[in-house]
Amino acid sequence: MSKTEVSNSKKHVGPGRKHARQKRQPDERVRRTRQRLGSALVELIQEKPINDVTVQDVLDRASVGRSTFYLHYRDKDDLLLSQLEGFLEMMSTMLSIRNDQSDRVAPIEELFAHIGNETKLYRVLSDSGRLKDFFELAQGYFSRGIEKRLKESKRLKSISRDELSARACALAGSVLSLLRWWLDRGARESPHAMDKLFHRMVWKGLV
Amino acid sequence: MSKTEVSNSKKHVGPGRKHARQKRQPDERVRRTRQRLGSALVELIQEKPINDVTVQDVLDRASVGRSTFYLHYRDKDDLLLSQLEGFLEMMSTMLSIRNDQSDRVAPIEELFAHIGNETKLYRVLSDSGRLKDFFELAQGYFSRGIEKRLKESKRLKSISRDELSARACALAGSVLSLLRWWLDRGARESPHAMDKLFHRMVWKGLV
DNA sequence: GCTGAACAAAGAGGCGATTAATGTCCAAAA
DNA sequence: TTTTGGACATTAATCGCCTCTTTGTTCAGC
Numbered sequence A, B: 001m002s003k004t005e006v007s008n009s010k011k012h013v014g015p016g017r018k019h020a021r022q023k024r025q026p027d028e029r030v031r032r033t034r035q036r037l038g039s040a041l042v043e044l045i046q047e048k049p050i051n052d053v054t055v056q057d058v059l060d061r062a063s064v065g066r067s068t069f070y071l072h073y074r075d076k077d078d079l080l081l082s083q084l085e086g087f088l089e090m091m092s093t094m095l096s097i098r099n100d101q102s103d104r105v106a107p108i109e110e111l112f113a114h115i116g117n118e119t120k121l122y123r124v125l126s127d128s129g130r131l132k133d134f135f136e137l138a139q140g141y142f143s144r145g146i147e148k149r150l151k152e153s154k155r156l157k158s159i160s161r162d163e164l165s166a167r168a169c170a171l172a173g174s175v176l177s178l179l180r181w182w183l184d185r186g187a188r189e190s191p192h193a194m195d196k197l198f199h200r201m202v203w204k205g206l207v
Numbered sequence C: 001g002c003t004g005a006a007c008a009a010a011g012a013g014g015c016g017a018t019t020a021a022t023g024t025c026c027a028a029a030a
Numbered sequence D: 001t002t003t004t005g006g007a008c009a010t011t012a013a014t015c016g017c018c019t020c021t022t023t024g025t026t027c028a029g030c
Helices: A014-021 A028-045 A055-062 A066-072 A076-096 A107-116 A119-127 A131-151 A161-184 A191-206 B016-021 B028-045 B055-062 B066-072 B076-096 B107-116 B119-127 B131-151 B161-184 B191-206
Strands: none
Touching: A028 A055, A028 A066, A028 A076, A028 A119, A055 A066, A055 A076, A076 A107, A076 A131, A107 A161, A107 A191, A119 A131, A131 A161, A131 B131, A161 A191, A161 B161, A161 B191, A191 B161, A191 B191, B028 B055, B028 B066, B028 B076, B028 B119, B055 B066, B055 B076, B076 B107, B076 B131, B107 B161, B107 B191, B119 B131, B131 B161, B161 B191
16 A cells, blocks of 8 residues: 555455445444444544554554454545545535525535535645545546536526536536635635635626 | 656755746757757657656757756756746746737637647656646646736726635636546547637636 | 766665565354 | 454565666866
8 A cells, every 4th residue: 555546446346335335225333334434544644644544543443343344445545535435425416406595505605614624634635645636536526516517507408518517627627726725725714705706706607 | 756746846946947047148058958858858758658768868869968957957857847837837828918809819729729739748647647746737827827817807906816816726727627628538629619618608707 | 058977876676584564264243 | 234353365564785777966178
């Protein structure tokens, strides 16, 4: 695990993945085990350099047997990736939902709020050089979420499939750039302010 | 030079940099030497894996003495970075220029056209894992170029400095995402079509 | 400003030995 | 069915030591 990149996990489908994909039968025991492992890793990488965290550390912190770990995940990176993907999946879903009813929190605001709560983790990823991989991953998830949303827009019915995907891609890019701008300056503005800013810029004219 | 990252070049100011910065007295000999070294490197990395290209290779190809090389550049990476920066500087300048007069080629179109001519290089950077660094670098240059342009917009006179920089950042992000989308699909659409697409999306409503 | 040659310093690669960590397997418990 | 603990084979990091390549510096002279 020397050349560990967050994005380099197309190795093989692996044993752990099967559980992740089967959304049926979310056995409570399984859910808890995975949850404990994930939290343990996330905690640990905020305590010491990511490469110094061993599988054994995670096992101890999570109080989970070694064999159980490998039953769920291919390796440490797979676990981290799975955590990040879970998070991004949430964000993507948020972006995909139309909020016509004004009683919902705006998706961009919610997105900034959620990520603003994880600035420590952001720092860790940044320091370990995995931030670029994370953003690349995020670009995919955000694009898909946004594309889904755009598809339901009446104003864009006449637009070709390719152009829709291009637009989603560009929008995702701008959200992520804005997010990075915000985080790198210490997240000074409120999530609500960022949401309004984003709306003033592009969202309004597009969806 | 095993862990060579395009972006990791904040080591120290280095001897070579002084020539790069002094825009006065662009001595013809210096210009030619730098030009030859740059071209040699760019040629070579398209012929064999970037890490197999030695300084000696570059020297031979460029017919430049070893001491001369180190007079201009800190190391191989510095040379590559300098080439990329030169390219990005051009792009940034293009983005910063308002084209009120319709006889100019639109900046986005020109940008896509220029980069479309370097797909081989794009592939090389991608294969050597430096693409993420390149895009990160580009994000900075593009943001600055766009911010400069936005500053001259009458429609945005009332906007705060911070918001202007945020907007520029987001716009740069969307251009780059679009660019990546375009390149990764084989640059099928014409630069002109991409320009129009971009305008339909955001540019129009913003500047 | 550029050169060539000479030289010190750093680094990559090979190799055997040692140690830590990883990943697999299975019988048995929950 | 999931989880467990312990035993076990495999892998990977580390070290010392060596060799050869590449790097980066220096300087007298064009």
